[in-house]
Amino acid sequence: MARIALDVMGGDLAPTATIAGALLALQELGPEHSIQLIGRADVVRAELDAQLAGAEPGVRAVAGRLTVVDAAEVIEMTDKPSVAIRGKPHSSMAVGLRLQAEGQSDAFVSAGNTGAQMAATTFILRLHEGLTRPAIGTLFPSARVPVVVLDSGANVDCSAAELVQFARLGAVYAEDVLGRPNPAIALLSVGEEAEKGNAAVKEAHRTLASASGLNFIGNVEGRDVPMGACDRGPVDVVVCDGFVGNVLLKFYESVPKLLFGLLARSGVSREQLAGALQGLDYASHGGAPLLGVKGVSIICHGKSSPVAIKNGILVGHRTAESRMSEHIGQRLAATAGEATA
Amino acid sequence: MARIALDVMGGDLAPTATIAGALLALQELGPEHSIQLIGRADVVRAELDAQLAGAEPGVRAVAGRLTVVDAAEVIEMTDKPSVAIRGKPHSSMAVGLRLQAEGQSDAFVSAGNTGAQMAATTFILRLHEGLTRPAIGTLFPSARVPVVVLDSGANVDCSAAELVQFARLGAVYAEDVLGRPNPAIALLSVGEEAEKGNAAVKEAHRTLASASGLNFIGNVEGRDVPMGACDRGPVDVVVCDGFVGNVLLKFYESVPKLLFGLLARSGVSREQLAGALQGLDYASHGGAPLLGVKGVSIICHGKSSPVAIKNGILVGHRTAESRMSEHIGQRLAATAGEATA
Numbered sequence: 001m002a003r004i005a006l007d008v009m010g011g012d013l014a015p016t017a018t019i020a021g022a023l024l025a026l027q028e029l030g031p032e033h034s035i036q037l038i039g040r041a042d043v044v045r046a047e048l049d050a051q052l053a054g055a056e057p058g059v060r061a062v063a064g065r066l067t068v069v070d071a072a073e074v075i076e077m078t079d080k081p082s083v084a085i086r087g088k089p090h091s092s093m094a095v096g097l098r099l100q101a102e103g104q105s106d107a108f109v110s111a112g113n114t115g116a117q118m119a120a121t122t123f124i125l126r127l128h129e130g131l132t133r134p135a136i137g138t139l140f141p142s143a144r145v146p147v148v149v150l151d152s153g154a155n156v157d158c159s160a161a162e163l164v165q166f167a168r169l170g171a172v173y174a175e176d177v178l179g180r181p182n183p184a185i186a187l188l189s190v191g192e193e194a195e196k197g198n199a200a201v202k203e204a205h206r207t208l209a210s211a212s213g214l215n216f217i218g219n220v221e222g223r224d225v226p227m228g229a230c231d232r233g234p235v236d237v238v239v240c241d242g243f244v245g246n247v248l249l250k251f252y253e254s255v256p257k258l259l260f261g262l263l264a265r266s267g268v269s270r271e272q273l274a275g276a277l278q279g280l281d282y283a284s285h286g287g288a289p290l291l292g293v294k295g296v297s298i299i300c301h302g303k304s305s306p307v308a309i310k311n312g313i314l315v316g317h318r319t320a321e322s323r324m325s326e327h328i329g330q331r332l333a334a335t336a337g338e339a340t341a
Numbered sequence: 342m343a344r345i346a347l348d349v350m351g352g353d354l355a356p357t358a359t360i361a362g363a364l365l366a367l368q369e370l371g372p373e374h375s376i377q378l379i380g381r382a383d384v385v386r387a388e389l390d391a392q393l394a395g396a397e398p399g400v401r402a403v404a405g406r407l408t409v410v411d412a413a414e415v416i417e418m419t420d421k422p423s424v425a426i427r428g429k430p431h432s433s434m435a436v437g438l439r440l441q442a443e444g445q446s447d448a449f450v451s452a453g454n455t456g457a458q459m460a461a462t463t464f465i466l467r468l469h470e471g472l473t474r475p476a477i478g479t480l481f482p483s484a485r486v487p488v489v490v491l492d493s494g495a496n497v498d499c500s501a502a503e504l505v506q507f508a509r510l511g512a513v514y515a516e517d518v519l520g521r522p523n524p525a526i527a528l529l530s531v532g533e534e535a536e537k538g539n540a541a542v543k544e545a546h547r548t549l550a551s552a553s554g555l556n557f558i559g560n561v562e563g564r565d566v567p568m569g570a571c572d573r574g575p576v577d578v579v580v581c582d583g584f585v586g587n588v589l590l591k592f593y594e595s596v597p598k599l600l601f602g603l604l605a606r607s608g609v610s611r612e613q614l615a616g617a618l619q620g621l622d623y624a625s626h627g628g629a630p631l632l633g634v635k636g637v638s639i640i641c642h643g644k645s646s647p648v649a650i651k652n653g654i655l656v657g658h659r660t661a662e663s664r665m666s667e668h669i670g671q672r673l674a675a676t677a678g679e680a681t682a
Binding site: 142143153156157188189190197198199201221222223224225226227240241242243244246247248249250251252253254255257258259261262263268272273 | 483484494497498529530531538539540542562563564565566567568581582583584585587588589590591592593594595596598599600602603604609613614
C-alpha cells in the first residue's frame with residue numbers, strides 16, 4: 001500500500017497536467033494505492049472537479065483514492081532553493097515532504113523547481129548517514145535498456161568520495177526500482193583505462209576497484225551511454241559529476257529535435273520518425289529519484305505532460321514499494337568502514 | 342601556396358587510407374599546393390605505386406605534387422605520448438613537425454596516436470606566449486552550421502584561466518578557418534545564468550564577461566549544442582574543459598548508431614537514413630586543429646577513411662592559408678595585459 005504525495009502546483013503545465021497525470025496513474029495502480037494532491041485546496045478542487053465533470057465512469061471511480069491536502073504557498077520556478085526551506089514553509093513541496101517525514105505519506109513527486117525540491121527534500125527528509133550530497137539518477141534511453149546516469153544535476157563540483165557514493169546509490173536504484181540484480185556500475189571517463197580521467201575520476205576509480213558489494217566494471221566513454229553497453233558488456237549505471245551529467249542529459253534531450261530536421265529533408269515521414277524516436281522521449285521514463293535522502297522524492301521535468309506526471313507517480317510508487325531508501329541506508333551502514341576515496 | 346605534411350603511417354587504416362586521402366585532396370586543391378608524404382620511404386613508395394598503377398590519368402597527373410620524406414620510426418597507437426618526444430625522434434610525427442618548425446612545411450596532418458601528436462606538436466612547434474595548454478577544437482554537426490567545441494580532449498582538468506584562453510583560440514579558429522566574422526562564443530554550463538556552473542566555469546564567466554575583442558554571449562546548455570543556437574541567437578564556439586568536451590564528442594558519435602537501430606525497426610530504409618545522418622558524419626568535417634601551438638597540426642580520427650584524410654588535409658590547407666596561428670599570436674599579445682581569470 002503506497003500513499004503518494006503529488007505536488008499539484010509544480011511544473012509549467014500545472015495544475016492541469018498534474019491532476020490529469022494523477023488520474024492516469026490511479027487507473028494503472030492497484031486499488032490499495034492512493035494519491036495525495038498537495039496544493040492550494042481551492043485551485044486543486046476546482047481543477048479536479050473540472051476534469052471529473054466530463055470524464056468516463058472509470059476515471060470517476062478512481063477519484064475516491066484521491067485526497068486533497070491544502071498548502072497555502074506555491075514555489076515559483078524562479079524562486080531560489082532557500083525559499084523552499086525558509087521563505088515558504090507552507091509550500092506544496094514543504095507540506096508534501098513533511099507528510100512523508102511524519103509517516104503519513106510514502107513518496108513525493110514534483111515537476112516544480114528542481115533546486116527547491118532538492119533543498120527541501122534534503123532539509124526535511126535528511127540524508128542517509130555517510131553521505132555528503134544527494135544525487136539525481138536519470139534514466140537515459142539506450143540501444144539496450146535505459147541506463148541510470150548519476151549525478152545528473154544536483155552537484156556541479158564533486159569529490160572522488162562523492163562519485164563513490166553515487167556508485168552505491170545508483171546500484172541500489174538499479175536493483176530496486178529497475179529490477180536489475182547485480183547491476184554493472186561504470187565510471188564515465190575519457191578512456192577505458194584506469195589512468196584516464198580527471199583528478200576526481202581517477203581517484204574514484206581506485207576506490208571503486210576495491211569496493212565491496214559493487215559490480216564495478218571500470219571506465220566507460222561517452223559513446224557507451226547511448227549503446228547501454230561497452231566492449232566489456234552491458235552497463236546499467238554510469239557515474240559522473242552533476243555538471244557532466246546535466247550537460248549530457250540536456251544534449252541528449254535535444255537530439256530528437258535535431259533529427260526531425262535532418263530526417264524531414266530526407267523524405268522520412270513524421271509518423272515513422274515519431275514512432276522511431278518514441279524511445280528517446282523522456283516522458284516515457286517518468287521522473288528521476290533524488291537519491292541519498294531518507295525517503296522518496298521524485299523529480300519530474302518542468303515541462304511534464306500528464307503522461308510524464310503519471311510515469312513520475314509510478315516511479316514514486318515503485319521506489320516506495322521496493323523500499324529503496326531503506327536498502328540504501330543498510331548498504332551504506334554495511335560499507336561504512338571502507339575508504340570512500 | 343601551402344605545403345602540407347601528411348603522416349602516412351598514422352591511423353587504423355594507414356597507409357592505404359592516408360595515401361588515398363592525399364590523392365583525393367590534391368584533386369581538390371589548386372596546382373600551387375603540394376603534399377609531403379611522411380613515413381618509411383619504402384612503405385610509402387610501394388603503397389603510392391600500387392594506388393597509381395590502376396588510377397585514372399587525372400589522379401596520376403596530381404602525383405607530381407607529392408614528395409616523399411623518409412621517417413624511419415613509427416609511433417604506435419599504444420605508445421605513450423612521451424615516446425613521440427624522446428623515444429622515437431625519427432617518427433613520422435617528429436619528422437613532419439620538424440619540417441614545419443624549420444620553415445619547410447606549412448601544416449601537419451595526422452590520424453595517428455592523438456596523445457603523441459599533442460605532445461610532439463607542443464614540444465616541437467611550441468605554444469604561443471600567454472598560453473599554458475593547447476586545446477583541440479572539434480566541429481560538432483548542428484541543426485544550423487557546425488559548432489566549434491573546445492577543448493574536446495587535450496586537457497581533462499582545466500582552470501578558469503584556461504577556459505578563457507580556449508575562448509580566444511576558438512574565436513580565431515571560427516573566424517579564420519570557418520570564415521565566421523565576429524563569432525558568438527559561449528561557455529558550456531548547466532544553466533544560462535552567470536551564477537550557474539562549476540567553480541571554474543563561474544570564474545571563467547566573470548572574466549569573459551569583461552574580455553575585450555570577444556563576442557561572448559554567456560552560458561549555453563547541453564541542448565543548445567546540437568541546435569547550434571540558444572534562446573539568444575546562433576552559437577559558433579562552445580567552450581568547455583576537455584573532459585566534458587570529450588565525453589560529449591564520443592556520445593554524439595554514437596548517436597547515429599543508436600538511431601540506425603531505432604529507425605530500422607520503424608521501417609525507414611537504410612538509404613533514407615544514411616542520407617539523413619550524413620550530416621552527423623565526422624568524416625565530412627575533417628580533422629580538428631590543435632589550437633594554441635605556433636603552427637598547424639591537424640588531428641584526424643584514428644579510423645579515418647580516405648575521405649576523412651582528404652578533409653583533414655583540406656582543413657590543414659585552410660588553416661595554413663588563413664594564417665590562423667599568426668593571428669592567434671597577435672590576438673594573445675594584444676590582450677596580454679587583461680586578467681585571464
